[in-house]
Amino acid sequence: MEAFSALVAAADEAGVDPADAKNTAAAASAGYAYGLAAIGPGIGIGYLVGKSVEAMARQPEAAGMVRTTMFLGIAFTEALALIGFVVFILLKFA
Amino acid sequence: MTERQVDPMTTRFDGPAPEVGISNDMIKRGLIVAPLLIAVCAVIWGADGAWSSAYGIAIVLANFALAAGLIAGAARISIGLMMAATLFGYLIRLGLIFLAVFLVKDASWISLPALGSTIIVTHLGLLFWEMKFVALSLAHPGLKPDRA
Numbered sequence: 001m002e003a004f005s006a007l008v009a010a011a012d013e014a015g016v017d018p019a020d021a022k023n024t025a026a027a028a029s030a031g032y033a034y035g036l037a038a039i040g041p042g043i044g045i046g047y048l049v050g051k052s053v054e055a056m057a058r059q060p061e062a063a064g065m066v067r068t069t070m071f072l073g074i075a076f077t078e079a080l081a082l083i084g085f086v087v088f089i090l091l092k093f094a
Numbered sequence: 095m096t097e098r099q100v101d102p103m104t105t106r107f108d109g110p111a112p113e114v115g116i117s118n119d120m121i122k123r124g125l126i127v128a129p130l131l132i133a134v135c136a137v138i139w140g141a142d143g144a145w146s147s148a149y150g151i152a153i154v155l156a157n158f159a160l161a162a163g164l165i166a167g168a169a170r171i172s173i174g175l176m177m178a179a180t181l182f183g184y185l186i187r188l189g190l191i192f193l194a195v196f197l198v199k200d201a202s203w204i205s206l207p208a209l210g211s212t213i214i215v216t217h218l219g220l221l222f223w224e225m226k227f228v229a230l231s232l233a234h235p236g237l238k239p240d241r242a
Binding site: 038041042045046049050053054056057058060063064065067068069071072074075076078079081082083085086089090093094 | 100101102105107109110111112113116117158161162165169173174176177180181184185187188191192195199206207209210211213214217218221224225228232
């Protein structure tokens with residue numbers, strides 16, 4: 001809240017409509033929320049799948065078990081990106 | 095213990111795809127709990143919440159089905175391609191979810207808090223539910239519980 005108050009004060013001084021300044025800040029925050037939230041899961045899924053492929057190449061007979069846990073791992077990692085996405089839609093569109 | 099190194103680019107799996115089984119299981123469970131979630135959202139956000147909740151559940155279930163289909167399809171070609179399909183599939187699916195929400199964001203029946211909370215709760219809830227089944231199956235194959 002202090003950040004928004006400071007933003008409004010700065011906008012007043014610069015002669016910009018405070019509502020416009022607030023919307024601009026919300027839009028920028030939404031972009032950061034979605035972008036940053038997608039980076040971590042991207043790295044996580046890449047690492048997870050890379051290791052799973054390595055395991056399947058080493059022991060093809062265990063591929064079924066590896067693929068099962070890999071799929072669940074991917075879905076759990078993706079949940080982080082979905083949380084970031086929901087924060088994005090709430091900041092940007094709500 | 096036998097251990098042999100094979101080339102991921104030329105290795106493929108023609109057998110049954112476990113991802114599709116897991117995904118189908120989660121979709122069945124999602125359809126079972128959907129009325130409850132829709133009812134809760136209807137109580138909190140009204141009729142708009144109910145429609146948004148139904149839309150959110152559809153997005154999550156379609157996302158699971160698409161993820162499983164991509165992995166299973168690519169694994170029949172090569173596990174190297176499966177890796178690429180998983181990574182690019184992640185980006186494509188995020189884009190599709192964004193598109194699905196963007197197209198309806200100004201609709202009269204949409205409630206964004208209901209949609210967002212349904213997406214998170216359904217996704218995580220179904221995963222934890224399925225994880226319990228998978229963990230039991232892998233740890234105690236003899237006591238494997240029934241699928242949904």
